[in-house]
Amino acid sequence: MGGTVVALRSNVSPMSDSMSEQLITAITTQLQAVVDPYTKSALTAGRALTNVKVTDQSIAINLTKGYPVSEQIHASLAQLAVDALQGLDLQGRDVQLLVQQDILSHSAQQGVRGVDGVKNIIAVASGKGGVGKSTVAANLALALAAAGAQVAVLDADIYGPSQPRMLGIQGKPEALDNKMLLPMQNHQLKIMSIGFLVEEDTPMIWRGPMVTQALEQMLRGTDWANDGQDVDYLIIDLPPGTGDIQLTLSQKVPVSGAVIVTTPQDIALLDARKAYKMFDKVSVPVFGVIENMSTHVCTQCGHEEAIFGAHGAQKMADEYDLELLGEIPLEMAIRELADSGTPTVVAEPTSKTAARYRDIALRIAGKLSIKKKDFSSKFPNIVVENS
Numbered sequence: 430m431g432g433t434v435v436a437l438r439s440n441v442s443p444m445s446d447s448m449s450e451q452l453i454t455a456i457t458t459q460l461q462a463v464v465d466p467y468t469k470s471a472l473t474a475g476r477a478l479t480n481v482k483v484t485d486q487s488i489a490i491n492l493t494k495g496y497p498v499s500e501q502i503h504a505s506l507a508q509l510a511v512d513a514l515q516g517l518d519l520q521g522r523d524v525q526l527l528v529q530q531d532i533l534s535h536s537a538q539q540g541v542r543g544v545d546g547v548k549n550i551i552a553v554a555s556g557k558g559g560v561g562k563s564t565v566a567a568n569l570a571l572a573l574a575a576a577g578a579q580v581a582v583l584d585a586d587i588y589g590p591s592q593p594r595m596l597g598i599q600g601k602p603e604a605l606d607n608k609m610l611l612p613m614q615n616h617q618l619k620i621m622s623i624g625f626l627v628e629e630d631t632p633m634i635w636r637g638p639m640v641t642q643a644l645e646q647m648l649r650g651t652d653w654a655n656d657g658q659d660v661d662y663l664i665i666d667l668p669p670g671t672g673d674i675q676l677t678l679s680q681k682v683p684v685s686g687a688v689i690v691t692t693p694q695d696i697a698l699l700d701a702r703k704a705y706k707m708f709d710k711v712s713v714p715v716f717g718v719i720e721n722m723s724t725h726v727c728t729q730c731g732h733e734e735a736i737f738g739a740h741g742a743q744k745m746a747d748e749y750d751l752e753l754l755g756e757i758p759l760e761m762a763i764r765e766l767a768d769s770g771t772p773t774v775v776a777e778p779t780s781k782t783a784a785r786y787r788d789i790a791l792r793i794a795g796k797l798s799i800k801k802k803d804f805s806s807k808f809p810n811i812v813v814e815n816s
């Protein structure tokens with residue numbers, strides 16, 4: 430991200446060291462009071478404020494954020510900083526704000542081995558089938574990639590893999606000499622799905638252990654960093670439900686956090702609650718709930734109607750002290766675009782719906798950024814030698 434001049438003044442006056450110290454303290458205090466809209470904590474939290482430098486001519490502020498910082502996000506953070514500094518007498522100095530992104534690896538369940546080339550895994554789950562979990566997963570992945578992160582998708586919906594179709598990609602992944610598979614690529618995403626390995630209309634008649642094994646093979650047998658770049662976020666589109674398969678998966682896959690997709694109907698919410706309890710049981714934090722098909726938008730007049738009921742996901746979120754991450758309407762274009770391989774976020778980036786997906790994606794990335802870091806890879810392996 431380049432520096433941005435966020436305020437320009439004239440009549441610059443020279444400053445002593447102690448005056449500049451005072452100004453730095455005042456600026457820091459003002460910025461500490463700003464709430465980051467993506468992490469919901471202070472803009473400066475977690476050592477995000479890396480530098481404040483005052484010269485006779487200018488003030489340079491450096492922030493480092495643990496989520497993707499697109500130009501749009503950079504501009505919105507700059508605006509917040511400008512507003513916060515309004516009350517200070519900057520004595521004519523220009524203010525330059527530079528926001529950089531540094532997406533780190535965060536902790537997952539204890540005892541579950543990490544995946545090579547992947548910093549963070551986010552599971553997208555639903556209690557009930559057909560609520561639009563795969564559509565949400567695809568759009569969230571695209572939104573994170575558009576914001577500047579390295580993103581991959583693992584389609585773990587073994588019984589009904591839909592990511593190849595939704596992300597507009599066909600064919601078979603190449604196998605390397607070491608038997609690792611190369612992920613397929615489209616729309617700036619790396620993608621792996623059982624759908625690439627079996628025919629689209631072949632029914633998957635597998636038992637639990639086979640499903641778990643197939644998923645583990647795809648997860649650990651894919652060379653995610655084949656282009657030399659680690660994946661910041663691997664989005665896993667989990668199979669619907671909360672049976673043994675999902676429970677085993679959530680114990681074997683090192684997940685930094687999960688999101689639960691539901692529709693507003695009571696029956697879907699009942700199963701969404703079960704999904705929450707499943708993650709709770711295996712100590713996977715749930716970032717929040719996404720309500721899909723929340724209202725119907727009429728293509729003729731634009732009228733919005735809550736045909737499946739209103740505020741269901743909000744009630745569930747309140748009940749478990751979760752965040753309602755966002756609401757996506759029932760919209761014909763969402764289905765048409767996903768079914769044709771170019772989901773809303775890439776096909777209609779300026780639409781209101783794309784903005785909703787982007788907002789949800791950034792809230793998730795923001796929440797993840799303030800979670801405990803995973804330092805395990807920073808420690809050397811200790812080799813005990815027998816003498």
Ligand SMILES: Nc1ncnc2c1ncn2[C@@H]1O[C@H](COP(=O)(O)OP(=O)(O)OP(=O)(O)O)[C@@H](O)[C@H]1O
Nearest residue numbers: 558559560561562563564669722758759760763764
């Ligand atoms: N907000 C929406 N508006 C309109 N159609 C939608 C919306 N969300 C999803 N759909 C459509 O609903 C159908 C089911 O969606 P999707 O495959 O994402 O659900 P799922 O929960 O992943 O299903 P499964 O249980 O099979 O995994 C798809 O045809 C999709 O295009």
